Amino acid sequence: MTELSRRSGVSKASTFRLAEQLVGHGLLVKTPRGYQLGWWLYEMGQLVPGPSRLRTVARPTLVDLRAATKALVVHLAIPHGDDVVYLDRIGGRREIAILAAVGTSVPADQTVSGRVLQAYWMRDDDPAVPDDLRTELAMIRDRRWASEHGLVVPGAKTLAVPVHSPARSHVIAVISATVAVGRSDDLSTLSALWGASAEISRALQRTPVR
Missing domain, CATH: 1.10.10.10 (Winged helix-like DNA-binding domain superfamily/Winged helix DNA-binding domain)
Known part of the structure; x- marks a missing residue:
């Protein structure tokens, strides 16, 4: 009290x-x-229609993604103002220490998922955006992924890709996979992430998020 x-x-x-x-x-x-x-x-x-529906639609794909990539954890994140909100996480008991809690809001510039969202949501002509950040965000848009190595969790790296709306008119979410930093199969992990992103978009087309 x-x-x-x-x-x-x-x-x-x-x-x-x-x-x-x-x-x-x-x-x-x-x-x-x-x-x-x-x-x-x-x-x-649970009655908030957009986030709860997106989580329901995406979860089977996230489970398959973790199995396919043998990731420590996979995340589903969405934008909320200047923050990133984690809607879902798939990981084991051993990974609990490196997982962001579901529903947690984190400043976008502190996460690789946030960087992806900033790349697609931040205006290029915003004078408040430093030149080096503008260059970084443009590179993320061009290659359609972002990564961080050991900055958030020592010994781990995270790869993240955007999830587009069914009409591909805008980015509505980000999925990411966190793996051991010593792994050298980033291309395979990215391929699985892009495939999962496309599957979530197709699933949303069948059951739209409102």
Whole structure:
């Protein structure tokens, strides 16, 4: 309760009253250690049509992608303002330490998935974009992939490609595969990523995301 009051700037008495009301609506749950988010928030999140549908459509392809590439983990990410939100991750128990949590927002410039999204969403004539970044983003668009080696997770590298809308009019998401940095089969991994991206686009054409 003290932490909620401090971070919200609301008095403890008002915080307590509001928290109890949220508990009554199922938005918070009271535990011996304090308050935590309630189940109803999760249920509401599943009602957001675009992201939840995209995740449902893409998941079988992501499972196949991880098996085909023998990746440590694969991710599905979408843009949200200046951030990247990870909708899904496929990995094993041993990889839990290197995985971004589903639903987590991360600044786009801190991830390789974000770089891909910036390449397709950022305006080339934006004066706020430095010349070196503009050059990097143009290169990503030309080759249709981006990568990072050991910057986020020591000993691992990540390759990422865009997922286009069914009409290929714009990029709606990014899929990525994280593998051991010593592997030398980047072309095979990229080929699998591009194939998975195309499959997700075809699946969206059959069951559009609204």
